[in-house]
Amino acid sequence: MYSVIEAEQRTPYRWRWVALFVILAVEVMDLLDALVTNIAGPAIRAELGGSYSLIQWLGAAYTLAMAIGLLTGGRLGDIFGRRRLFLIGAAGFTLASLACGLAQTPGQLIAGRAIQGLFGAVMLPQGLGMIKQMFSPAEQAKAFGAFGPVMGLSSVGGPILAGWLVDADFFGSGWRMIFFINLPLGVFAVIGALRFLPEFKSERVPRLDWLGVVLAAAGAFLLLYPLVQGRELDWPVWCFVLLAAGVATFGLFSIYEARRDRRGLDPLVTPSLFRKRAFSGGLAVGLVFFASLIGTGLVFTFYLQIGLGYSPLKAGLTTLPQALGTVAGFVAAGSGLSERLGRRLLLIGTAVMMAGTAGFMLTVWLAGAAISPWRLIPALVAIGAGMGLAMAPFFNIVLAGVDDEETGSASGALTSVQQLGGAFGIAVLGTIFFALVPGQVAAHVDPSSAELQSVLTTAGVPADTQNAVALGLRDCLRDRAGEDDPDVVPPSCRSAAADQPQVRAYAGEQVRAGFQDATVLTAGVALLLLAFAFGLSFLLPRKARPDA
Structure with missing residues (x-):
């Protein structure tokens, strides 16, 4: 060196x-x-x-x-x-x-x-x-x-x-x-x-610590697989067994790394790092922050393309304000804010992201079927700007309490946790979203509503059978929204009334409304994750080291 x-x-x-x-x-x-x-x-x-x-x-x-x-x-x-x-x-x-x-x-x-x-x-x-x-x-x-x-x-x-x-x-x-x-x-x-x-x-x-790599990989996979697949499989017992095994595997990993360090061998992650509050807190902040960030991005795509029917290009253009906000946040942080504010900039950025997420939820809820990419711009810009402000000082602040000889191990662990947080965000928020959609879609179908009765009358459904048809339509939409493979037509959707143009148009409106509600609720979970990351940020040092 x-x-x-x-x-x-x-x-x-x-x-x-x-x-x-x-x-x-x-x-x-x-x-x-x-x-x-x-x-x-x-x-x-x-x-x-x-x-x-x-x-x-x-x-x-x-x-x-x-x-x-x-x-x-x-x-x-x-x-x-x-x-x-x-x-x-x-x-x-x-x-x-x-x-x-x-x-x-x-x-x-x-x-x-x-x-x-x-x-x-x-x-x-x-x-x-x-x-x-x-x-x-x-x-x-x-x-x-x-x-x-x-x-x-x-x-x-x-x-x-x-x-x-x-x-x-x-x-x-x-x-x-x-x-x-x-x-x-x-x-x-x-x-x-x-x-x-x-x-x-x-x-x-x-x-190279090959056994440490195997243990870390096995622990992460054992936690991630049941989180992604559990909903589709109706959460069998073995899913929870895998989750417990994943936690136990990470416990074995920590014991093995400490023993390897005591023997004078190179550990995959230096155990002394976890005795530093700033570093351990930084890992927790990174895991929660990036889980919220990456998971929300995936749910937003589901809402735009599956719920609203946007084309891939239109969906990509809709995310442009958030990306531009991120660039603006990084530029502002690089103008000297990171050095002057330190941890306060991380807190400010996270708070701006929380405000943007709350604004996104409010916009989707109030706009309903009238939602458009233009209405989402203020909230998306705020989310992006907050992300840029928060991420700019994050790594230097977390590494502030790390000794020079620990920097390599700490950097690797920190970037790994960033990626791992993204993977868990995709798994957890994606699973929550699809678990919510069927119930939210069904909740919008009211068999006694005058609108649905008018739709069924226009479709030629006799008055004495309209209530049964409406109940069947609700079951159809719930089952269709909950179907793991959207190409599969559930048995409840094979009635003649479901094929009528008027009924199909009405059903499409209720599906969009259900996706809207599921998006708002899942964004609420992401907001809670950001609030948790905000609180954990107080574990970090106020400033990065001058030479970090």
Whole structure:
């Protein structure tokens, strides 16, 4: 490892700015792939079949694999060389993208997404490590500063690009183009890495904790799988057994890591970190904050595309105000607010997100069937701006109480928890949403209402059978909304009255109203998560370290 004096005296790497461009290319690939399946998910499910949980797994498989891989990705670079691991990660991510684009079954696509996440976790830490070694301390701020605009542009362009590619249907590829577009980026990254990236290895080669990786991966999967699949399977006993086993596995993981540390071996996560209130609190804040953030994004997609029937492009454009708000929040935080306010900026950002979420709930509830993308703009801008303000100081503040020799382990654990929180948010909020929809849809069908009686009369239903038909319609809509596979027609929906145009139009209105209510209630759960994250934030230091 270089000392500060040696770092200042050494000659910066000649091709460092070109190398930075190559590193940013893979950042774009990762950021796009983390966002695009939310928009393309309903179109993917419509073609490949399967239940709505497929859409949840498209995001959860990627983020869960990324979370587990990030625990070891940086250390693999220390052991085998950062340039070599960058090449392996970029090539693997590109090939996994090709496999996703060619997938013919839901299982193949989910497996491809998981492989993408693993290779992404191998690839991304190497670029960050090389920047610290290629650039002088004076230039590192500029190099790392380039990530902000790239993240901002990707968050703005990702959903829109995904919607446009799906709707454009280039060469008849449909949703598959969201993965094929990675191929030129990946080829560029591999060629650029071969030509311009230098090789770096750590002077002290750590030992890899393979058993720790297995325990962490098993614990996360045992918790995540029943959360996603439990609703579809009607929560059998074994789902709760898996949840308990997941908690127990993480307990074994902590015991094993402490024992490994006492023996003088390299643990996957340094146990002393968890004795620091700031770090433990930061992990809790990150888990809850990103669960709310990522889970809400998925539920919003369900509402727009399944509930309101928006096209992928229209849904992507509807999310644009939130992305622009995020960019504005990052810019404002980077103008000096992070340094001056520290933890207060994190609290302010979370409070703004809470206000935006409450505004979103109120807008959806009041607008009803008259909802439009324009009405959502103020709330979405507030959510995005709050997210940018809160995220900007988060990592530096959490790492403020970490000793220098613990920084590598702490950074890996923190970024892993960020991804793990996203996976759990997708699982939990997605499950809550689909559990609420059937009851909310049925609640809007009142067999005694004058509107429904008028609809049935217009459809030619005799007056003496209208009450029975109305009850049947309510059962049909409830069963249809609760069906795991939306292509399956429940037996309760096979009556002749259900096929009448007037009845179908009325049913569509009630389904939209039910999705609206389920969206408001699920957003309320996300609001509670943000409030919990707000409270946990008081565990963090007031300021980041000057050199963090």
